[in-house]
Amino acid sequence: MPFLSVSPNSKPNRRFWHIGVLLCIWALNSHAEIVLTVPHKVSLSADTSTQQLSISWFGGESNTFDILVLRTEFNETVFYDTVSATMNQISGRHEWKWTSVEPLECTSLSIKIRSRDGKKTSEWSEIQILQGKDIPGNGGLQMYPQDRIVLVGTNTTFCCIVEEGKVFVGMTYSSTAMEVKRLSRRSYATTAVNQGPSRFWGTNVICRAKSAANPVNGAVIFVGYPPQPTNFTCETHDLISAVCSWNIGKDTHLYGKGRQTLYSVNKRNCSVDKALDCIFPHWDGNWTLVAVNPLGQYSLTDSAEISHRVSPVAPVNLNSAVQAFNATLVWKWEYDGYSSLPLVCQVELTTDGHKTKRVFSGVGLHSVVLLDLQSDEDYSVRVRCGAQQNFWKWGKWSDQFHFKTKTYVPDAPDVWVFMNGDNTGLILWKPLTRQQSHGQITGFELTLWNLEENVQHTEILPAETHSLPVNLAQMTSLSNGSKVIASVMAKNVEGFSEPASVPLHFIGVEPHSLSRVVYTDSGFPLFWQQSANSTCSYVVEWHNVSCSQDCPVDWIRVAAGITNVSIESVNFQPGVRYNFSLYSCPSDSPQLLQRWQGYVQELVPSSSVPLSVSQQDSDVILTWGEIPLADRRGFLLGYNVYINNGSQLALLANLTDVGKRTYTMKGLSGGSYKFTVKAYTSAGEDTGTAAYITVESYTDGLILEMLASLGIVVILLVIVIIVCYKKRKWVKRAFYPDIPEPKLPSDWSRTQGPLNVKPSPHSMVHIVEKPERDSSKEALVVILEEEEDDQGQRIGDEPVDTDEPQSLRYYDQVVDERPIRPRFPDSSVSSAFSLDSASTDVTYTGIQTSGSSLVFQLDPPGSSEIHQPQMDRAVSSGHGAGGYRPQTHRMALNDDMGFASSEPLLEPEAANGGGYKPQCSWHLDSPTEASERGSLAPSLGSPISVASTQFLLPDGEEHAQEKGQLSSAATWFTNLLSSTKP
Structure with a gap:
């Protein structure tokens, strides 16, 4: 790679440095001379329904502006802040929206804008005024906003504009006087804070003024919730179509046109006739529910297979075939498709207000047999069914169907005998219930049968009779131990019942003790020991103790092997003593095993003891008799003996031995005395019986005491004389010696x-x-x-x-x-x-x-x-x-x-x-x-x-x-x- 070497002394290199320095100086000078553009052509657009003010302007390249909103008349600042405004690329205008707390109609607003770049700002734009309704040209009493719909819990500001020269009185929100703020010469405002749900017709806000042609004006506000439906489901009744339904959910408190909630399922309007369901001819498998009102919207979805959403329709055309103890119920289906559908059906039986449900199942089920019905009984029945496979829910109930079973012979009555102990007794049987009579009872037939002498006596008794006195002495000689059987049969239109028998010969061995039993919430609890060799059942009999002859008796039968029972009866009364007797083998030879006594609730005695008083020497003897058993109303625990000291009773003795009914007051001095004796139970004392006596002075005793004292003195003197005579020599020597x-x-x-x-x-x-x-x-x-x-x-x-x-x-x-x-x-x-x-x-x-x-x-x-x-x-x-x-x-x-x-x-x-x-x-x-x-x-x-x-x-x-x-x-x-x- 070629290497480029640049010498510092080269001329091209110096030129580049000079150019760079010049460019930097030019850039700094250019930045110092930038002037921010003043916003101009400010435009205002008001939306009174939302209380929003839209502001647009031309403002150059700046995106940051200061916006100032003033109340025009009082020149009060309503809003001042630095905001970022976006530029509309089409119009080239900057746009910004401001939401006013107060309705825009309340008063005129002045708006001005300036550009801002950091701390540097432009000049303010020209003031733009949004005219309010409080200008002098508008007359009459005005109220804003009108018919506003808001969420529960929001704050709403209302303003009232009075006529020029009229006097403002005040504003009320749902009859509550509100605090008012003055916005201009004619405009007044108040704010409702944290508003609650309004009523069906909304909440009224009233403004009042004096000396006006119309002194009262107002506005209505509707406060509610957005929709929130629940339980959106779709199901089928005919195995083809779909029926979608939902619940309204939380009440929106918004009613009337333009405020109610609108529903749609799969974009299909379902708000017709205010129904909360929608029917589709075919099963789609997926559904969406949308609920909309002025405060918002809410949506729910559902999806399922048709076999999982079967809800059968109600059976129709119910009919029955009735017998005495059963009935066959049949019905029909509205759709033919049910004939091949496995169904489970529920039959509800109602008789005398008591309801029972029975469940049946089968393919295309359309009939059932109802067993174990009561004869001569009225029944009402209804049926509903569901899919046996993929059970979704029960279908609708059918209409009620009524039928009555046929009559039948009565059941055998429950017979017992109460023996008085003198070879007389009372044969009793319990009235048959409606379920036992199987029809209207027309009478009873009672037969007394002496087995050994083969003597029978039969009586026909009316249906209202449930007892018959009997005298065994008239039937047989009791010395040979003959056994007499009493049989009772009930009769109705179908015939006689089976006979119910009871022997009249009792083994009358009284139990050694009479136990007391305490009543509890479940009744009188009775317990006994079972004999090892006994396999018989038992009868527990009870009656009022105060009754001694032909008493009204009640009884229950206890199965063999049971050694306890709790006795409860609607006839039990507080303050009444009841005797409970336990008999074994009631159908063969009833034997008395044990007896109890008890009260449902002990009360104070209803009568007092008969009291008598007598004097013996200086003692006073109080004697009283027994309280009748029916008046005791509890187990007597003893007697309290009082002496009256003025208006107070002083207790002399508490006698806990109820068998002791006498009390002796010893050593009373002469005078008048009043004694009171009160018997008491666990519930308290009776009212007491008072007795008066005037105690005479006991002179005989005084004379006897004097004679006894005198006799003692004489005896002592005689003893002294005898001793002195016997010892006369010693006495003479000691007290009277001889004179020489x-x-x-x-x-x-x-x-x-x-x-x-x-x-x-x-x-x-x-x-x-x-x-x-x-x-x-x-x-x-x-x-x-x-x-x-x-x-x-x-x-x-x-x-x-x-x-x-x-x-x-x-x-x-x-x-x-x-x-x-x-x-x-x-x-x-x-x-x-x-x-x-x-x-x-x-x-x-x-x-x-x-x-x-x-x-x-x-x-x-x-x-x-x-x-x-x-x-x-x-x-x-x-x-x-x-x-x-x-x-x-x-x-x-x-x-x-x-x-x-x-x-x-x-x-x-x-x-x-x-x-x-x-x-x-x-x-x-x-x-x-x-x-x-x-x-x-x-x-x-x-x-x-x-x-x-x-x-x-x-x-x-x-x-x-x-x-x-x-x-x-x-x-x-x-x-x-x-x-x-x-």
Whole structure:
């Protein structure tokens, strides 16, 4: 290959470089001087139905333009954008289309265009104006758009143009006020957003204005869907032609001329008479359906062989040949081609509203035999068929055909017997149903047959009778165990049924227990054990428990081997107790196996218990009777016993033992009471029965309690007395020891005998005085014990049994300077002593009185004041020297057992002498003087006598309060103890 060498110094090479540089400079200058062409000859074309504005212009070679659309009157920008416009190669004009949101009639629009090349633009073209309907020359109220058809969910803008000088009021969309925007002086617009389907006549948009000749104007808009048909299929009925059909599918909501959907199949118009099918004389095998409306179109296709699309026509001319229990049904076909077509046919039988379908098949099938029909029954029948091979679908139903089967002899009735237990019973049989009677029942024939005695009794009963009382005692002697059979036959126009028999001799062994059964949704569930050797069937019988004689009974038969059944009946009522009895071998010798009781629904008792109330001592006994079985309406669970507290009921007891119908309220106090007793079931309590009682106070019991208490006290006292008597020595030693006898210097013992109460001569008493003894030392004081009667009075004023000894008490008493208050009233004036005298060695012994009584007279009122000074004097005289001076004067007794004078007569020397001063007054103890005065001697003895019972020393003040407190009981107890002294 030749090699071309170019030298840099060659001249041709330099020329090429110069030419290239010049070309580049020229191109740059040429580009800088390009001027964009201003669009001109702008043309506007409006399509108001679609609201599109077509704009065309001449604009040179540029393809990019700025387009500006303004509302002419208000100079408002409606659209401004840079667009690419194509050039029409024929006309050389640029074209572009703009769709307006608002109808183009609403207002005038101004359009101008300029060319654009990048950022460089040309001048704007001249303004072109699209005139609207709001120009001054147009009068009247105008509304746009009119009769628009739009899709569901779109937005549509409406405008209203009012007359010049008129007042705009407002706009409504389907009676809804809308927001309005002003486009020009006369034009107003509103937008309906997301519109829903319109009604058959469309949706109205109304505009209103004031002071106008026609103040109201409007427009109608139709909102709907494009067509969407379904189930497009083609089939044959005559095995030659094709019938194509479809469903309309979704409703388009577009109706009327120009809006409805148009259909075509294989470009053949199929919209004639609004039919949804199309018939073709020959089978094409392929079909296309096209549906079109103003909002769009939709198409479907179908294809098939003719043998796969056979849909037979309905059979015609149905007829029948009827018997009692079967019928032959025949029909004809419209097309001869069916005679060789394998068909499957469906026969629908209807009787008493109950429908059944039976299927038959065969080549050219045109008749069937209907078996197992009911006699004397009305039937209606219809037939439809389909191709047995390549089954497509069932053909159309034939017209209804009616026929009635013939009558026949009745079936044997279901017979049972209810025995009352006293050789009487009730023979029952169930009414025959229409299917069992095979015709109208005209009567029944009942026969009672004694097998052993060969005695029969037959009765003809009307058709309405379904029971007959029976007395076995009138039929046979039961002692030999004869068996009686009852047979029943039903009769209609065709004759008698077969006899149904039941034996009347029952093995009446009652079951050991009566079970309770609870009702469920499926009825009363009953279960039992099957005997291993039993092959018999069963009968379950039930009736109302409240019925006792010739009860309405129902029953069912259970096959052998079944050990459970659920009993349901339309006659079951809530609150009614039912007895269920299970019998085995009902056709031979029925034997009672088991019994149940139950309620469909337990209710509260409808009546209350009969209540009575009685009182026993302080207890109240409530007794009540049973509620009748028919009124219980449930199983009684117990009784509630209440007591009324005002308006409230307080529960006393809940008795769950229904057999216990008594209650005792113990220990009630007197008053009125109200008791209420309520029986209850699982459903609740009854209304209750109230009883009133007024409880009387129980006095007998109180008396018995008092007598018992008193008896116990007496018994205790007797026991104490017996114990004390048995232990009297110990008691005496413990509480009343023996007082030692005084020790006398000589023998002073005396024998028992009458006491010669005469004044004694002066006794020689040796007084051992010890003046130096302190007066605060103790002195021996002898106090005669008093006795009191039961009322606490001293008995010193009463005569005393002279046989009773006088008791003396000895006290080691301190002698002080205070005067000692005498024990007896007269002792204050009959006794005085010197405080300085010392203790003497004088011993006094008790004196056994005899033949006389000691009577002591109480001081009269005021005597204490009289005696006190004298005692003071006696005490004061004790300070002088001297010895013992006995009392020389006595007080004289007056006629009324009192003293003649209360002042003692004192010896003169007694006042001057010192030493022992005896009592200054004493009572006579001589019975002679007492008898002379006509009264008993008040005292015995003298102070100067050894046998005197007068107290030498009076009681101190500390013993004054003990007066009158000794009781006769103490004296009696003392005498009792003294009597035991050995």
